[in-house]
């Protein structure tokens with residue numbers, strides 16, 4: 683495992699008139715879990731796609747280990763990513779899916795077996811992915827991300843579809859991977875989970891950086907006054923969810939109830 687950093691510098695992605703990512707800059711350091719959060723449509727997935735070379739920036743840079751993803755020769759060894767757990771051929775078995783990935787990255791069969799064990803899928807290795815639950819697909823996606831023992835992990839909503847045991851497992855796994863010196867970037871809408879998992883948080887809204895700080899600082903420095911907790915205006919935030927809702931109040935795409 684070679685440690686690496688993620689660097690996003692003045693990153694911008696425009697889709698016609700829509701600016702999905704707007705001069706965004708942040709760094710994800712090794713040895714910690716960085717939560718990547720923001721309301722629907724904030725630009726999280728677009729940023730991750732730019733980091734993984736799946737889309738080209740309009741301006742700015744998205745670098746992993748100081749390089750663009752596309753220029754990395756054997757990317758699974760440097761960057762592990764989970765984008766869409768359903769993007770696996772349903773007719774393939776779990777082990778065949780990993781074999782297919784391993785082949786182009788010079789990874790041997792022993793590593794496939796140990797990775798399937800690590801994610802709890804050893805017993806289902808030969809089962810068709812089409813018959814997997816969403817939680818099992820998430821685990822397979824995480825196996826694919828871990829396969830090359832990368833120093834950087836980028837996971838988009840890895841807790842999606844997981845039961846409480848699965849969520850706890852992800853939390854422990856992310857902590858352990860960071861403790862080994864990896865840089866872990868994790869997006870999620872589950873603020874209660876983020877409070878438990880993340881060391882730092884990068885919050886974006888409408889493509890722009892809203893905050894880049896520790897969970898503790900975010901809670902103690904969240905704005906008071908009018909916020910997303912109308913029952914407690916003027917009071918300090920007491921949880922990450924509370925702080926997050928206050929900070930992103932102006933950046934939400936759709937609002938129910940017409941309270942403004």
Ligand SMILES: Nc1ncnc2c1ncn2[C@@H]1O[C@H](COP(=O)(O)OP(=O)(O)OP(=O)(O)O)[C@@H](O)[C@H]1O
Pocket residue numbers: 697700701702720721722723724725726727728729
């Ligand atoms: N391929 C595309 N073409 C046009 N617009 C796009 C494309 N991809 C994303 N967008 C737009 O960019 C903006 C950011 O979307 P993105 O999916 O990155 O947000 P997100 O923070 O991941 O949202 P969510 O939390 O809902 O997953 C949205 O307005 C979205 O409609």
